[in-house]
Amino acid sequence: xxxxxxxxxxxxxxxxxxxxxxxxxxxxxxxxxxxxxxxxxxxxxxxxxxxxxxxxxxxxxxxxxxxxxxxxxxxxxxxxxxxxxxxxxxxxxxxxxxxxxxxxxxxxxxxxxxxxxxxxxxxxxxxxxxxxxxxxxxxxxxxxxxxxxxxxxxxxxxxxxxxxxxxxxxxxxxxxxxxxxxxxxxxxxxxxxxxxxxxxxxxxxxxxxxxxxxxxxxxxxxxxxxxxxxxxxxxxxxxx
Amino acid sequence: xxxxxxxxxxxxxxxxxxxxxxxxxxxxxxxxxxxxxxxxxxxxxxxxxxxxxxxxxxxxxxxxxxxxxxxxxxxxxxxxxxxxxxxxxxxxxxxxxxxxxxxxxxxxxxxxxxxxxxxxxxxxxxxxxxxxxxxxxxxxxxxxxxxxxxxxxxxxxxxxxxxxxxxxxxxxxxxxxxxxxxxxxxxxxxxxxxxxxxxxxxxxxxxxxxxxxxxxxxxxxxxxxxxxxxxxxxxxxxxxxxxxxxxxxxxxxxxxxxxxxxxxxxxxxxxxxxxxxxxxxxxxxxxxxxxxxxxxxxxxxxxxxxxxxxxxxxxxxxxxxxxxxxxxxxxxxxxxxxxxxxxxxxxxxxxxxxxxxxxxxxxxxxxxxxxxxxxxxxxxxxxxxxxxxxxxxxxxxxxxxxxxxx
Numbered sequence: 317x318x319x320x321x322x323x324x325x326x327x328x329x330x331x332x333x334x335x336x337x338x339x340x341x342x343x344x345x346x347x348x349x350x351x352x353x354x355x356x357x358x359x360x361x362x363x364x365x366x367x368x369x370x371x372x373x374x375x376x377x378x379x380x381x382x383x384x385x386x387x388x389x390x391x392x393x394x395x396x397x398x399x400x401x402x403x404x405x406x407x408x409x410x411x412x413x414x415x416x417x418x419x420x421x422x423x424x425x426x427x428x429x430x431x432x433x434x435x436x437x438x439x440x441x442x443x444x445x446x447x448x449x450x451x452x453x454x455x456x457x458x459x460x461x462x463x464x465x466x467x468x469x470x471x472x473x474x475x476x477x478x479x480x481x482x483x484x485x486x487x488x489x490x491x492x493x494x495x496x497x498x499x500x501x502x503x504x505x506x507x508x509x510x511x512x513x514x515x516x517x518x519x520x521x522x523x524x525x526x527x528x529x530x531x532x533x534x535x536x537x538x539x540x541x542x543x544x545x546x547x548x549x550x551x552x553x554x555x556x
Numbered sequence: 557x558x559x560x561x562x563x564x565x566x567x568x569x570x571x572x573x574x575x576x577x578x579x580x581x582x583x584x585x586x587x588x589x590x591x592x593x594x595x596x597x598x599x600x601x602x603x604x605x606x607x608x609x610x611x612x613x614x615x616x617x618x619x620x621x622x623x624x625x626x627x628x629x630x631x632x633x634x635x636x637x638x639x640x641x642x643x644x645x646x647x648x649x650x651x652x653x654x655x656x657x658x659x660x661x662x663x664x665x666x667x668x669x670x671x672x673x674x675x676x677x678x679x680x681x682x683x684x685x686x687x688x689x690x691x692x693x694x695x696x697x698x699x700x701x702x703x704x705x706x707x708x709x710x711x712x713x714x715x716x717x718x719x720x721x722x723x724x725x726x727x728x729x730x731x732x733x734x735x736x737x738x739x740x741x742x743x744x745x746x747x748x749x750x751x752x753x754x755x756x757x758x759x760x761x762x763x764x765x766x767x768x769x770x771x772x773x774x775x776x777x778x779x780x781x782x783x784x785x786x787x788x789x790x791x792x793x794x795x796x797x798x799x800x801x802x803x804x805x806x807x808x809x810x811x812x813x814x815x816x817x818x819x820x821x822x823x824x825x826x827x828x829x830x831x832x833x834x835x836x837x838x839x840x841x842x843x844x845x846x847x848x849x850x851x852x853x854x855x856x857x858x859x860x861x862x863x864x865x866x867x868x869x870x871x872x873x874x875x876x877x878x879x880x881x882x883x884x885x886x887x888x889x890x891x892x893x894x895x896x897x898x899x900x901x902x903x904x905x906x907x908x909x910x911x912x913x914x915x916x917x918x919x920x921x922x923x924x925x926x927x928x929x930x931x932x933x934x935x936x937x938x939x940x941x942x943x944x945x946x947x948x949x950x951x952x953x954x955x956x957x958x959x960x961x962x
Contacts, residue, residue, distance in 0.1 A: 372875060372956040393879050400877020411872045411959060415572055427561055428877040472876070 318381070319479055319511050320346040320369060325378035325388075327364050338364045339375070340534040346513065348479065351506040353514045353522035353542075356531035363484060365531065366515045370403050370482045371395045383479060400428055404473025408485035410465045412457040418444060418468045419453045425476040443471040447501055463494025470501055481505060481512045487521055499524050562882070566889035573862075580858035581898030583851030584938060588902025588931045589909065591844040592924075596910040598840060599922035602833045605753065609825045612752050613690045615656075615789055617796055617821045619644075619782040619803070623814070637816050638778040639807045642766065645683075645782045647802060654795035657785040659686040662769055662776075668722060668762055669734040675721035678761040679735055681769025682783075687713075687746070689785040692763075697729040697744030700765055708767040713744035715759035733762070736773050740764060753825055792821050848934065851898065852942035859891050859946035870950055871958030880951035887947035888940060895939020903931055 327339040338361045346352055356362050367373040368380065371387055374395075380388040387398055404425075405411075412421045422440040444450055447467040457465050466486060473481050483502065487495035503524060506512050514525055522528050523542055530538040570577045622637035645660035663680040680686075683705060687693070700711045712733065719728050728742045740762070749758040770776055786795040796819055803817055863870070870883055878886075907928070913919040 367956045370875070372959070373954070393881070396874065396877050396879040396882075399875060405875050407959070411868070411875070413869055413872060416568075424873070425876040427565070428873070428879070428882055476877075 318345040319348045319350075319383055320344070320513075321379075321381040322369075323379040323381075325365075325368060325375045325380060327361075327368060327373075328376050338534050339368070342378070342534075342536060344529065344536065344539070346511065348511055349506070349509055350527060351502075351512050351514075351525045353516060353525035353528045354531060355516055355519060355522040355528055356537075357517060360531045361534040362515045362517070362531055366482055366484050366513075369513065370405060371398045396428075397430070400425055400476060402478050402480060404470075404476070404478045404481045406466070406469050406473050406481060406483035406486045408488040410457065410462075410469050410489070412465060412468055412472075414458065415456055417454045417456055418449060418460065418471075421457070421468055422472045422475055424472060429476055439475060440471070443474045444468070446474065447471045461494070462490050463497055466490060466494070466498050467501065470498070470505075474505075479511055481510055482515070483512065484515045485517070486514065487516070487518065495521070562885045562889055565886055566893055569862075569866075569886075570890055570893055576858060576862070577894060577897065580855050580894045581851075581901065583854035584848065584895055584898025584935050585851075585902040585905065587844065587847035587851045588899050588935055589906035590847060591840065592903065592906025592927050592931060593909050593913075593921070594840045594843065595924045595927040596906075596921040597919070598833060598836050599924050600914075600920035602829070603922055604920050605829045605833075606826065608751065608753055609822060609829065611691055611749065612758075612825075613783065613785065613822070615786045615792055615822060616689055617784040617786060617792065617799065617819055619784065619799065620818045620820070621778065621780045622816065623818055638776070639816050640780065640782065640803075641778050642770075644803060644806055645779075647806060648782065648784060648799055651802060652795060652798045654786050654788075654791040654798065655784055656787045657685040657689050659683050659689050659783045660766055660779045661686065661781040661783055662766065662774065662779045663761075664769075664774060666735055666773075668718065670722040670728075670731060673722045673724075675718065677718045677721070679769065679773065680761045680763045681766040681773075682763060683766055685785070686763065686783065689783045690758075692749060693747045694744050695747040696727075697742070699744055705765045705767055708765060708771050710738060710740045710768060710772075711743045711764065712740040713746060713763045714742055715746050715761045715763075716748045717757050717760040718762055719745055721760075735762065735764075738772055753829070786821075792823055796821055848938055852938045855891050855894055855898075855939060856942040856945065858894070859887060859943055860949070862890070863887065863946045863950040866950075867953060867958045867961045870953050871955050871961070874953075874955035875959060883951040884947040887950050888943050891943025891946070892936060892939040895935045895937075895943075898939075899932055899935025902935065903928055906931075 322342055322344050325339055325342040326337065328335050328337040342365065354362055354365060364373070368375050371382070375388050378388065379386060382398065383402055387395065390398065413424070419437065419440050422444055423436050426436050426439070441450065441453065444453060447470050449464060449467050449471065452460060452464060457468070460468065486498055486502070490498060499521060502512050502514065514521065516522050526542050528540055528542050529536060619640065621640035642660040645658045648655055649658040659682045661680065661682045663678050665676055666679045667674050668677050668679070684699065684702065687699060694713070697713070699713055700709070704711055714728060722728070722733060723731065728745060731742050732739045733742060734740070746759065752758050766779070784799065786792050800815065800819065804815065807816055809816065873883065907923060910921045910923050914921045
């Protein structure tokens with residue numbers, strides 16, 4: 317069974333009488349354990365697709381099955397639960413709570429979880445160790461480098477053990493060295509069995525994935541297997 | 557989400573903006589504090605007035621000759637009525653069971669002279685019961701006697717203010733003052749009594765036997781007042797009724813004729829003062845409502861700014877699974893805590909001011925436990941009520957838009 321199954325997803329925005337169609341008839345399947353890149357120029361609809369895939373926004377029409385459940389028409393409350401349990405987000409701008417320690421930032425999804433494990437902090441330490449930040453537990457985002465912040469975000473996306481990690485331009489705000497580090501972390505997650513969806517406009521980043529879906533003007537332009545196997549490619553020294 | 561978790565999220569958010577939190581609660585703080593002080597002032601002055609009323613004479617009825625009208629907020633006699641006499645006083649004492657003491661009373665404001673000092677004072681004539689009814693106590697010397705009354709002798713007991721005016725620091729007992737060219741020997745001095753409900757100085761008087769005043773000075777047979785002490789508080793009303801019947805009969809008033817006297821009991825005075833203090837209470841409630849409304853608006857404004865400023869934080873929380881209700885709860889807790897902080901500090905300030913003014917200032921303030929209790933839940937209520945709108949606004953933000961906001 318596909319983890320993500322989209323059938324004829326359309327999304328349009330109405331703005332002062334004009335209707336802008338951002339996504340047109342997107343149909344795609346992503347299976348458990350897949351490592352997928354969604355690539356396209358800015359304005360192609362990548363972010364909208366990611367918002368719908370991450371249940372942050374709902375399609376105008378079409379069906380979206382996430383882990384077997386039709387989530388295209390769920391109530392706001394249920395969508396919140398789905399986001400909490402099924403999806404881990406990694407954002408370009410990190411989106412960490414300012415002034416809050418790495419540990420507490422990582423714990424955040426568990427704060428809103430209904431099945432909170434008893435030793436939240438131990439679990440947070442565990443995932444922070446996984447991304448190599450066991451020595452930065454009590455630092456606030458302001459005291460961390462960009463790469464470290466992004467790894468805190470990844471740790472946060474992992475803590476509730478969701479099946480899917482959605483990463484929106486994860487290397488966009490990082491220098492090349494930190495970008496490589498971050499991509500290595502994703503490669504490792506896939507190796508551990510997670511499903512990772514990368515959204516990027518950088519073909520070098522996209523190459524890390526096993527499968528590259530290219531979006532142009534709100535439609536899928538191509539859906540091909542990557543040339544190089546996961547994790548073996550290296551980023552160019554100067555990723556944008 | 558558990559109560560404690562949302563509570564600690566709210567607390568942490570407030571702690572990271574201490575100045576703003578304090579400013580938001582300032583309106584409530586000042587409102588609550590001023591209400592507590594005002595209520596204490598009201599209570600204090602009410603207590604003071606009640607003490608004065610009780611001090612004028614316990615279970616006392618004053619019978620005034622003529623009709624009494626309220627003019628300029630005070631009761632004044634109108635007309636010159638000559639039907640009230642010492643004989644009425646004697647009949648009241650003899651015939652009515654509820655009556656304990658009776659003192660017919662007449663007074664004139666006149667000059668009293670000692671050496672070269674002249675002072676206008678109240679020359680009061682009454683009987684032996686007068687000090688007992690009105691609560692005057694002899695501090696020095698003695699009260700005149702039954703024999704002085706019978707012989708209309710020229711002796712006087714004088715109040716502290718008059719002593720000061722005429723004698724300064726000298727001991728007045730045994731001295732002679734002249735009133736209306738008649739020499740009076742001072743045989744006693746009253747203890748200080750203070751002002752009455754009309755604000756008149758009760759210590760500015762020279763008390764002489766009633767017959768002396770009536771025969772030697774004013775030359776009349778009627779009196780303008782009779783003071784009566786009733787045996788108990790419960791008997792004031794029936795006693796008043798019996799006195800009225802007796803006086804109407806004695807003054808030969810036919811059914812349709814109005815009373816030619818006016819009775820004011822301690823209960824009437826208390827009632828009058830209670831009305832005044834009720835007005836004061838309404839005023840306090842009004843002022844309280846306005847200041848708390850202003851305080852609430854302060855909370856509203858700060859919370860709205862806070863929601864706007866933390867749009868991205870809201871987006872982050874929503875993205876990791878916070879429901880609308882979680883967001884509402886978080887912001888409601890914040891405004892609730894602001895309200896409680898304001899209320900708590902307000903109560904502390906109000907109580908502090910009240911105790912301080914009582915201790916160091918010349919004020920009579922009475923802390924009202926009710927007002928403190930009310931304040932503590934009202935401030936919480938305001939925090940919630942004025943926090944609802946910002947909280948709902950926060951929860952309605954679209955998660956995706958909130959995340960991408962600049």
